[in-house]
Amino acid sequence: MLKIDLRSDTVTRPSKGMLKAMFNSPVGDDVWGDDPTVIKLEELAAERFGTEKALFCVSGTQANQIALMSHLSPGDEVICHPYAHIYNYEGGGIAANAHASVTFTGDARGIMHPKGVLGCIKADDVHYPKSRVLALENTSNKGGGTCYELEEIEALRAVASKHRLTFHLDGARLFNALVAKNQNESDYGTAFDSISICLSKGLGAPVGSVLLGSEEFIHHSRRVRKRIGGGWRQAGLLAGAAIYALENNVDRLAEDHTAAKEMAEFLGQQSWVKNVVAPETNILIFGLSEDMNQEKFIGTLATKGIGISQMGPEKCRMVFHLDVTAADLLEVKSVLAVL
Numbered sequence: 001m002l003k004i005d006l007r008s009d010t011v012t013r014p015s016k017g018m019l020k021a022m023f024n025s026p027v028g029d030d031v032w033g034d035d036p037t038v039i040k041l042e043e044l045a046a047e048r049f050g051t052e053k054a055l056f057c058v059s060g061t062q063a064n065q066i067a068l069m070s071h072l073s074p075g076d077e078v079i080c081h082p083y084a085h086i087y088n089y090e091g092g093g094i095a096a097n098a099h100a101s102v103t104f105t106g107d108a109r110g111i112m113h114p115k116g117v118l119g120c121i122k123a124d125d126v127h128y129p130k131s132r133v134l135a136l137e138n139t140s141n142k143g144g145g146t147c148y149e150l151e152e153i154e155a156l157r158a159v160a161s162k163h164r165l166t167f168h169l170d171g172a173r174l175f176n177a178l179v180a181k182n183q184n185e186s187d188y189g190t191a192f193d194s195i196s197i198c199l200s201k202g203l204g205a206p207v208g209s210v211l212l213g214s215e216e217f218i219h220h221s222r223r224v225r226k227r228i229g230g231g232w233r234q235a236g237l238l239a240g241a242a243i244y245a246l247e248n249n250v251d252r253l254a255e256d257h258t259a260a261k262e263m264a265e266f267l268g269q270q271s272w273v274k275n276v277v278a279p280e281t282n283i284l285i286f287g288l289s290e291d292m293n294q295e296k297f298i299g300t301l302a303t304k305g306i307g308i309s310q311m312g313p314e315k316c317r318m319v320f321h322l323d324v325t326a327a328d329l330l331e332v333k334s335v336l337a338v339l
């Protein structure tokens with residue numbers, strides 16, 4: 001049993017306040033379109049981002065895959081980063097669900113740049129897949145919680161518009177980026193054709209993501225969600241948690257970013273740490289020196305009640321979230337100090 005769980009920010013438990021909000025949420029039947037709390041959440045999210053509509057979904061994966069199924073036809077191609085969650089960690093969904101192919105560009109921090117994207121766009125020729133979607137991830141999970149400047153997004157938007165690419169954002173941790181960079185939701189709503197945001201990561205809800213976009217896109221996405229069995233009935237209980245998360249747990253994300261920075265500083269002083277990716281938000285990625293075995297290191301920590309994860313070779317990952325206390329951080333440091 002893990003006492004301190006830094007494997008992901010998905011592990012948070014609903015707080016007392018959130019549970020109370022859930023129990024007090026009026027419910028209806030969302031497939032019939034009359035669950036008042038789901039309607040309230042979708043209106044709140046759309047209003048904040050300045051999009052026409054929103055759709056409450058089970059998970060980030062479901063929201064991303066619905067968006068891709070809505071945007072793509074068989075034989076189309078998605079341009080994304082080689083670290084992208086939509087490609088690496090959604091069960092082959094782009095191929096299985098949307099029958100589309102993928103091409104990659106981006107830097108070691110998980111960030112994509114206009115020049116690389118331009119190099120991925122295929123000529124309109126029967127030999128090639130049809131370049132159709134440009135998909136960003138902000139923050140980049142495998143990149144180490146890195147985030148985009150608004151100017152970078154605007155430059156990518158310009159490329160997408162010029163080449164008629166649909167611009168999708170996997171914003172599973174978009175609120176971390178908004179807090180870290182002091183940006184506004186509405187800038188994102190304007191820039192992207194579709195955005196998925198997760199309520200069940202750093203914001204602390206047990207379940208749920210919201211997909212944002214135009215009325216036409218969300219209308220179609222609602223059909224796709226139903227088709228894949230994602231129509232849910234008294235979902236208002238979960239929408240109640242999501243509304244509570246949006247109203248109470250956004251500003252405090254800054255505390256998780258500070259915790260990641262402090263741990264990065266500490267790790268940087270340890271002889272057995274080879275490199276630390278400077279954290280921008282709540283994800284901290286580091287590599288171990290050659291004489292340390294990554295699997296064994298993670299296993300040893302687990303025996304001491306501390307959970308961390310890995311995202312490939314030389315990529316140990318700690319994720320900071322609202323269930324990690326100051327005392328937990330001290331304990332992790334004291335365990336690591338005597339390794």
Ligand SMILES: Cc1ncc(COP(=O)(O)O)c(C=O)c1O
Nearest residue numbers: 059060061062085137141170172
């Ligand atoms: C960047 C990113 N996108 C999407 C997801 C998928 O979210 P879910 O686990 O809710 O399917 C995750 C999950 O960790 C993620 O990190």
